[in-house]
Amino acid sequence: MLRSVLEHGPVARSTIARLTGLSPASVTDYCARFTELGLIREASAPRRSKGVGRPHVPVDLDDSRFVVGGVHVAVPYTTVALLDLRGQVVARRELKHERTDPAWVLARAAEGLDALLAEARGSRPLGVGVAVGGWVDRDSGTVVEHGLLGWRDVPVREMLGARTGLPVHVDGHARALVNGERLFGRVRGSRSVLHLFVGNVVDSAFAAGDEVHHGPRSQAGVIAHLPVPGGTEPCECGRTGCLQAELSERTLCLRARRAGVVDGVNPMHVLAAAAAGDARAVRLLVERAGAVGRAVRLLLDVLNPETVVVTEVGVMHREDCLAALREGVGDERAGSVVPTSFPDSVLAVAGGSVVLDVLYRDPLSA
Ligand SMILES: [Zn+2]
Missing domain, CATH: 3.30.420.40 (ATPase, nucleotide binding domain)
Structure with a gap:
């Protein structure tokens, strides 16, 4: 349902019901819950309707409250970024690797995210997505093997979660970018x-x-x-x-x-x-x-x-x-x-898409 708002918003609740196959009552219920969470809001210019007609008041994503953190670890540098719920990069920074051991790289990434969040006052982070090349096991949040970085069995989710205090999701960057394309791209x-x-x-x-x-x-x-x-x-x-x-x-x-x-x-x-x-x-x-x-x-x-x-x-x-x-x-x-749909921001989008994919699959858990 949140994806139909992302793709079609501002969109009437009745249209969401048609797009998702959910009953109008379910859509109304979810809309209330997502609104309460601050994920969606009623669009500012509601269509003219006779009487109360709430189902016809369009809703749209509320992209003013939350951001997600995106981290992409390349061989020479790490990209840290903040993205809004539409997958737009609102801030980013590149952190050159003076060392490539996981503790050093992830500590700098956490500091970089902290600095970006301090600048983006008022935006609350929902979580952090990490995209890395090589062999990455999403379920355990581990980089199993990345030869060029020399990483082996690195528990990235645990290490970055401990440093940021935020939920962290980890995936391989090619998969992350497929999700970016599916959610926000031209495909x-x-x-x-x-x-x-x-x-x-x-x-x-x-x-x-x-x-x-x-x-x-x-x-x-x-x-x-x-x-x-x-x-x-x-x-x-x-x-x-x-x-x-x-x-x-x-x-x-x-x-x-x-x-x-x-x-x-x-x-x-x-x-x-x-x-x-x-x-x-x-x-x-x-x-x-x-x-x-x-x-x-x-x-x-x-x-x-x-x-x-x-x-x-x-x-x-x-x-x-x-x-x-x-x-x-x-x-x-x-x-x-x-x-790619993201020629100017592909690494930032890769990181952010890991956590935005989780959000769009299960908004209530966020
Ligand atoms: Zn070979």
């Missing part, structure tokens, strides 16, 4: 969605209907060592051309350094060089997007989703990369492959 309404995240970590997530597939211990979507057709980069596993080794931002930056395009490890600098007309940077980005497309093609064959969302720096920002991606897919399904 809303798609019956099945595959999300491919290509950062330093490369992973994927698949949602059918309203459910993101986790599998036992949330191991679904770990595709780091899937072979990319035409790949040449050696992988730590001993093979060549594994998805993560081939497509990670590290490899992009390594190749850009070899080509003399950049001297650092920041993929945004490669993007900036391409935008400034550096043909070598353009070629590296377009080639990478094409390889991502060939990887998408493999996943399309296995899962046959209605829509594929790709989060990759070139595809997010450049038409030629999106075209190369679709060419890599190589058939009529290329049209169903789209870039």
Whole structure:
């Protein structure tokens, strides 16, 4: 019901009843409870109606009272953010990793959230969502394994919960972003969605209907060592051309350094060089997007989703990369492959979506 308000608000109670299949009495009851909790309110300009006609007074989300915290742990830095109930990022901060041990990283994240909340006076936090790459077990709130960070069996929910005093939910970032897309993105309404995240970590997530597939211990979507057709980069596993080794931002930056395009490890600098007309940077980005497309093609064959969302720096920002991606897919399904809905805030949205998904599934528990 809260999702129908999110998607259609301001919306009449009678319409909610039709959309959700709930009885008008149930809708009225839930509306009263959600209003009392401060999650929804009557829209400011009610439609003209004869008499009292309460069922026809539209309701809308009340996005003025609550925020959620979002934490995304990448390899070089952590993003902390506050999001409103519509998934809009209201504040964020990037915290560079001086160390990558879990205690240090999570302590800085808690401090960062505290600072953002202090600035956003009056907004009450409902909880914190944490999105991390690698293998994350949502049920136990644990990062089981994240090779690049060197994390193993890290009880993130417990550690961050103790530091923030807030309910903490943890999930893999590709799954988190599928939920972000389902709730707030352009693929809303798609019956099945595959999300491919290509950062330093490369992973994927698949949602059918309203459910993101986790599998036992949330191991679904770990595709780091899937072979990319035409790949040449050696992988730590001993093979060549594994998805993560081939497509990670590290490899992009390594190749850009070899080509003399950049001297650092920041993929945004490669993007900036391409935008400034550096043909070598353009070629590296377009080639990478094409390889991502060939990887998408493999996943399309296995899962046959209605829509594929790709989060990759070139595809997010450049038409030629999106075209190369679709060419890599190589058939009529290329049209169903789209870039992320959140090009400017993808990491903040990933973290926030973990907890907003929980809220929209069970608002009363929040
Ligand atoms: Zn490998």
